[in-house]
Amino acid sequence: MKVFNKKGFAALAAVAILAAACGGSSTTGKTLTIGIGLPLNGSALASAGPARDGALLAIKEASIEGYTLVAKILDHAKEGAHNPDQAAADMLTFVGDETVVGVVGPFNSGSAFAQIPVSSEAGLLQCSPSNTNPNLTKDLPGAEISGSDLREGRAANYVRVATTDDLQGPAVADYAYSNGARNVYILDSTDAYGKGIADSFEAQFITAGGAVAGRDGLPVGTTDYSAVAAEAKSLGADAIFFGGVTSDGAPLFRKALDQAGVGALPFYGGDGIFDGTGEGSYIAISGAAAENSFASIAGSQNIPGKADFDTKFMAEFGVAAEGYAYAGYACAQILIEGIKAAVAAGDVTREAVRSAVVDKGAAFETVIGSVTFDSVGDTSQKYISLFKVENGTWVFADEVDYTGK
């Protein structure tokens, strides 16, 4: 809560939000709502807050003739982290509100597993700014649960603007290999995101010709990383990969490596440690030890409307746009375009909005560039950007385009 400027948000929210507080009973039939379902307290807020604000900004800017567009925010974080139970319950609330025609969210793949069955049954369109778990949409061989299990065979109602982990992990692996890493030590946070990205990293790194010095996992809440750091050192690792997010302990591991005398080793991670420089961020906690760390982020850095968006965002919230603000804005843009198409066709139903987005086949022009969805809702944008910590801040290092691969 301290991480983020809430005043700016609150001021905007007071204008934009009507339904949530004053009562959905006052709907006139002319009100359309975009739900925003994200984890918005505790340590989850630092990453998901910008996505919410991006979406709010897009909703505020939109004008649809004959309708009032409002936002309805539900926060499904518990104990400072996303909570799948609450995420599913919140989705039911969105479903129960007839004015909700689309939802921005969720943020974490774990919550998406719980939400998609509900939204799919209701045919309610949702767009995630950040979900990267491939099994949410695809039917991959060997996966215990697949996109069609979640949808129970129905047409897709879930799209996402982030490309999947099955690309992010490998992109980091390829990058690390080309950077000279040959013998990597891998630690994961034992949860869905951390273990998933570490697995895909490990597979690609071996394919690329590298070796895995060791692999272990320590759950969130671990305080002592000195033993795994010493292990990485004794195994002669020349690079480190951490699968997990900042609050899982990435900076603690980084500091422990530093204390074990191997702080100079390059430290690779996924988007889970790419969280700016604010309070509670990977860089803030690791301090000087953060140097020579690398992180990936799903999406291109060649954001066409970046300068314009940054100005608008700053004017609205008084803080700089960062992280998932662009993706949140893009998601809301896509939903709004779907709503407009439905309005133009004179058929303002959830199904019409869903179909307008998922079945469009053509590109949406968004702040992050043009986005086309395939039949299961995955984005055509298969960019992975890589960042490096230099002098206490994230610096763009490389971009990989997996389109067509």
Add this chain to the structure above:
Amino acid sequence: MSAAEATTTVPRSSAARLPLTIAAFLAATLFVLGLDQFINALTLGAIYALIALGYTMVYGIIELINFAHGDVYMASTFVAMFTIQTLLGRSGAIESIPELVIALVIVFAVTASLMGLAGVVIERFAYRPLRRAPRLAPLITAIGVSFIIQNIIQFAFGPTIVSVPQIIPISWSFMVGESRVPILNLFVVAAALILMAVLQLFIARTRTGRAMRTTAMDRDASALMGVDINRTIMLTFLIGSALAGAAGVVHVLYYGNTQFGLGFQSGLKAFTAAVLGGIGNTAGAALGGFLIAFVEVGASSFGYGRWGGGIVFTLLVIFLVFRPTGLLGSSTGDRA
């Protein structure tokens, strides 16, 4: 002197064997783990041992599993952070030795005394009113206190991991063969051992220490003999919490970070240490702390870190079920 020896909790035969057993154990682990991991385990063990002492002392004297103790430890890391950053205005390592010594003395003194005070307050308002209540009542209260402390800290300092300046330079070290031995680790282990030795002497040699031991054995009889029970119990909480405070200081010096949620896991592991050593037995708690650390570090050094917590809790269950008196035996009779 002879009176003190007569009440020593460790049977004499095992007391003689104990140093040998410990030495053999240390040699074996050093051989298996290598020096780097051995030092890591000793350092972690020192922290567990300091926390475990508070559990075991309180349990010894009023038979309460002081569930809030882990959170007292957690809170102390924040007090230490506040002292370092705000009172001393430090933001990095202190290279000058005299300055460092002064800073360390201040941090330890402020944190230990504040946490000691906190322990006394908790005892006075949350546990003392329930001293004659059914046994589960204070235990439930302790769980409640634990949650309250966590939330106070979360409100005050936020939910994220926070970084704390490490005032002892982590670059200070010397080499033993291939291994780098940081001064910081040696300091942590030495500080813990000194505190434990002082505690042992205090309990064995002073009048107050004797009062604590007799109260643990038979509260009513001690009261009849003129021991001020309330004062003795208060002192036990004071010392136990002050030691948790010292552990908290050590935590921020060593790890350079803290978070509001670390009390539960660390507390549970330290409690396991106390049970392993024989609850109520201060030497046992120290021993148990080191044992738990060796188990955890051992698991990580063989690539089984993800099972570390599970192994520790399994040990806890096994010991409670099959040997509730722990390795060294407990101080009071009616366990199990």
Add this chain to the structure above:
Amino acid sequence: MMARISARFDPSRAFFARHRSLGILVGVSVLGILLPLITRIPPFDGIQSTNAWVNAFTTATIYAVLAIGLNVVVGFAGLLDLGYAAFFALGGYTYALVASPFSGLAFPFWPMLIAGAIVGAIFGVLLGAPTLRLRGDYLAIVTLGFGEIVPITLLNADKFTNGTNGLGGIDKPSIPGILQFTLTNPWPMYVLVLIIFALIAMIVFRLEDSRVGRTWDAIREDELAAESAGINTVIAKLQAFAVGAAIAGIIGVVNAAKITIVAPDQFRFIVSISTLAAVVLGGMGNTIGVATGAFVIYLFQSILLKQLNTLVSNFSIPILSEIDFLDFQYVLYGIVLVVMMLRRPQGIFPARRRKRTFDDQKRSA
């Protein structure tokens, strides 16, 4: 004082005391109909849709059943169980393993309710048999350890449990040819959970008044005396453990079928503690009291605190909008536990038999 008031003759109370099962049926039916109706009137209708309310009531009732089960262990037999969520997890995984894409099996839901109870009871006995000889506070810690070990095992034994992702896509219940439960229509699940609640409450009431129930009373009040009176305390405690675990197992199955995904993180310590807080708040030993406690605590945290968050952030109230009211749920549990133990250990709704115990204590204190 309280004892005298409640002992006063009250015809309706006397009737329901004699026909307790009927009382539960009537009570559950009336409340089950009234609650959704209430949500249609302001201000409740503005907070969320009726369907979302019904869904919240369903979850609250699941927690109420959980509290009833824990109350058998804590309130009746006087054994503190700090790892109760483990049995809830085992029930959920039992169903998930035989009715999800992970195993490819599709066992029907209804018999699995019994299976969940049996699995729960088996693990209850397995945990209880070696540990129940231990003193109360040691037992508490053993159960706490068990409560930690179960999720860690579920997390790391990925081959059998799919690890951290949990088991998703769990089959929803159906009555073949008549009714298929869905996620967007909460009503069938609501009715099902109410029926299960009523059945379990009836069974627990019968147990309380049976020979076993009186044995539990005796053990709780004075174990030594009970033993000298010829009671096999270990068997009696095991029975309490098994019954409590079986109830958690059943409702675990229902919970898994309701949210269609089970993952290790859903069954952490906090679930055990919030259930315990419900039992302490409602009044240890009072079945209806603890159920009410759980129902209220769940609605309080999932509706009221959440609503406060939305309100303050929408109306831009300075200072308040910096506070996250959801965080208050933990301090709330803490305060409930401390204040209740210090000020009103018998709970808001004291159990008939326990009331006497606590009165005795006051006198002797």
